Amino acid sequence: MIDPSLVIEKRALISGVGQSDVGRRLYRDPLELTLDACLAAIADAGLTTADIDGVATYPGPMAQPAGFSGAGVVDVHDALRLELGWWSGGIESPGQLGSVINACLAVASGLATHVLCFRSVYEGSAQGEKGRASVMPGGDGGSGGFRASGFMEWTLPFSAPSAAIWIAMMAQRHFYEFGTTREQLAQIALNARKNAALNPKAIYRDPMSMEDYLGIRMISSPFCLYDCDAPCDGATAVIVSRADTAADLRKPGIQVEAVGTALRGRPSWDQFDDLTTMACRDAAAQMWTRTDLKPSDVQLAEMYDGFSFITMAWLEAMGFCGKGESGPFVEGGAAIARDGVIPLNTHGGQLSAGRLHGYGFLHEACVQLWGEGGERQVPGDPEVGVAAAGGGPLAGALLLTRRR
Amino acid sequence: MAGASTEPELPFRILPRLTDLNRDFWTGGRAGELRFQRCRQCGYYNHPPTPVCPSCHSKELRFEPVSGRATLWTFTVNYQPWMPGPELPFVVAIVALPEQEGLRLTTNLVGVEPDQVKIGMELEVTFENHDDEVWIPLFRPVAAS
Numbered sequence: 264m265i266d267p268s269l270v271i272e273k274r275a276l277i278s279g280v281g282q283s284d285v286g287r288r289l290y291r292d293p294l295e296l297t298l299d300a301c302l303a304a305i306a307d308a309g310l311t312t313a314d315i316d317g318v319a320t321y322p323g324p325m326a327q328p329a330g331f332s333g334a335g336v337v338d339v340h341d342a343l344r345l346e347l348g349w350w351s352g353g354i355e356s357p358g359q360l361g362s363v364i365n366a367c368l369a370v371a372s373g374l375a376t377h378v379l380c381f382r383s384v385y386e387g388s389a390q391g392e393k394g395r396a397s398v399m400p401g402g403d404g405g406s407g408g409f410r411a412s413g414f415m416e417w418t419l420p421f422s423a424p425s426a427a428i429w430i431a432m433m434a435q436r437h438f439y440e441f442g443t444t445r446e447q448l449a450q451i452a453l454n455a456r457k458n459a460a461l462n463p464k465a466i467y468r469d470p471m472s473m474e475d476y477l478g479i480r481m482i483s484s485p486f487c488l489y490d491c492d493a494p495c496d497g498a499t500a501v502i503v504s505r506a507d508t509a510a511d512l513r514k515p516g517i518q519v520e521a522v523g524t525a526l527r528g529r530p531s532w533d534q535f536d537d538l539t540t541m542a543c544r545d546a547a548a549q550m551w552t553r554t555d556l557k558p559s560d561v562q563l564a565e566m567y568d569g570f571s572f573i574t575m576a577w578l579e580a581m582g583f584c585g586k587g588e589s590g591p592f593v594e595g596g597a598a599i600a601r602d603g604v605i606p607l608n609t610h611g612g613q614l615s616a617g618r619l620h621g622y623g624f625l626h627e628a629c630v631q632l633w634g635e636g637g638e639r640q641v642p643g644d645p646e647v648g649v650a651a652a653g654g655g656p657l658a659g660a661l662l663l664t665r666r667r
Numbered sequence: 668m669a670g671a672s673t674e675p676e677l678p679f680r681i682l683p684r685l686t687d688l689n690r691d692f693w694t695g696g697r698a699g700e701l702r703f704q705r706c707r708q709c710g711y712y713n714h715p716p717t718p719v720c721p722s723c724h725s726k727e728l729r730f731e732p733v734s735g736r737a738t739l740w741t742f743t744v745n746y747q748p749w750m751p752g753p754e755l756p757f758v759v760a761i762v763a764l765p766e767q768e769g770l771r772l773t774t775n776l777v778g779v780e781p782d783q784v785k786i787g788m789e790l791e792v793t794f795e796n797h798d799d800e801v802w803i804p805l806f807r808p809v810a811a812s
Contacts, residue, residue, distance in 0.1 A: 409681060410681070410683060410684035411681050411682070411683050411684060412683070412684040412686075414715075416683045416684070416689065417715060417772075417773055418773055419681040419683075420680050420681060420682060420683055420801075420803050421773055421774055421775050421803070422678070422680065422745070422749070422750065422752035422753055422757065422759070422775065423745070423759045423773060424681075424749050424750055425747070425749050427747065428743055428745055428749075428759050431743035431745075432741040432742060432743050432759065432760075432761055433741070435741045435742060435743055435786070436740065436741040436786070439741065439786045480746065481744070481746045481756075482745075482746060482747045483743045483744070483745045483746065483747060483759075484743050484744040484745075484746075485743075486743075532773075533761050533771050533772075533773045534714070534769070534771055536769065538740075538741065538761075
């Protein structure tokens with residue numbers, strides 16, 4: 264463990280969360296959804312816009328891929344007429360929650376006191392009825408002489424434009440090295456759907472059986488449709504506050520116990536040294552060097568499932584099971600159920616609750632630690648949770664505890 | 668090593684934007700060669716190519732042909748029509764090159780039925796020539812040649 268005085272993220276807490284309406288296709292102004300989430304989070308913390316002096320987001324404004332970014336820092340800054348001591352938005356960070364980790368460091372250093380963090384997507388309506396192919400690079404058949412450059416130079420000429428393909432190859436390698444099966448992988452999707460049934464805001468809430476899973480069409484082996492998250496419209500916001508403001512807040516804060524941001528391998532989808540662990544390995548390992556808590560202390564885990572296999576990699580990286588053992592660990596589903604060893608993706612994950620892109624996991628971890636989960640509340644009054652997001656070479660994690 | 672593909676009808680492909688840095692990779696197939704950037708100082712194979720050797724920081728890098736052989740590291744059978752491309756389903760693969768540990772290439776497998784693909788199988792390069800400008804390096808089982 265590193266010198267505890269260096270773990271300055273402990274000076275940060277999460278004081279409020281908010282979420283807009285969430286739907287498969289809402290066809291609403293994405294800035295409106297963003298502001299709905301932001302104002303809800305500010306109110307949840309018991310603050311006003313006058314108290315907010317920091318803003319952080321992922322990935323910042325982007326025109327492509329369509330619907331990937333509903334708003335940037337500048338949009339929210341101006342729309343809420345904020346006065347900022349610090350702000351940051353960008354895609355180069357340790358996964359989507361890297362933006363929240365930035366905010367933790369900003370309040371710990373005194374650059375800001377209450378930072379509004381948000382993630383906003385409208386991929387559902389941007390893709391419209393034509394589906395994902397309509398927004399893929401080259402999805403127009405290459406009209407206009409489009410040429411691949413940057414990292415896509417090494418995937419697009421091989422007709423591999425989607426992370427579904429890149430992550431499927433990582434899953435296939437895991438199947439090969441450790442004997443993992445589709446029936447085991449299915450448990451991530453089945454567990455998510457079971458939890459989504461109890462989440463009124465989830466996109467897909469109808470029951471899903473193993474037969475349904477094995478019968479649905481393949482996307483990119485070993486992934487079928489139900490291994491891929493559901494594009495949607497919606498925004499999520501969290502407020503990161505300096506810990507010594509706790510008395511000003513409406514609720515006891517969620518303490519940021521430790522964060523993990525490491526990326527030790529090459530920042531690449533095919534050259535990373537161990538494709539079966541991805542960068543989850545490094546972010547989680549670093550997180551555990553910054554706390555006395557152990558994996559066995561964690562009572563709920565909200566971990567990225569842009570594709571089902573990523574959650575398996577996070578389970579191993581976090582130490583909830585051994586390396587290569589996520590298949591047997593999730594088999595049958597009992598260990599990851601709401602009453603299991605480590606309740607997992609209790610809101611339905613991105614697979615069933617919608618691709619809110621990383622922030623949905625942090626939102627749900629806070630909801631659960633505050634005991635506000637309603638029908639889907641994890642039993643036993645949980646006090647320690649983990650939120651983790653990102654796949655491939657992107658990974659960031661936060662260990663959270665409820666303050667008394 | 669295999670020469671240019673003789674497939675009568677080529678699938679649609681998004682071609683790479685050629686630059687001084689990558690041109691030797693994408694045109695090596697003209698000579699039937701799979702080429703990677705290599706450092707003249709330390710011998711490191713560097714992919715994707717960069718102006719400075721990541722291993723010794725030398726700027727003396729040039730492209731060299733490799734054997735064209737590879738081992739299948741992992742793969743996926745893609746069924747989803749993301750964009751115009753090869754006939755579905757097709758195989759996307761990451762292959763490991765014997766010249767250097769950890770040197771890999773994302774590519775497609777050809778000349779093998781998707782249900783016959785096995786991680787660890789031995790492969791060799793073949794090229795798909797587009798407009799006498801770009802040669803896409805694809806891989807097929809050694810036994811199929």
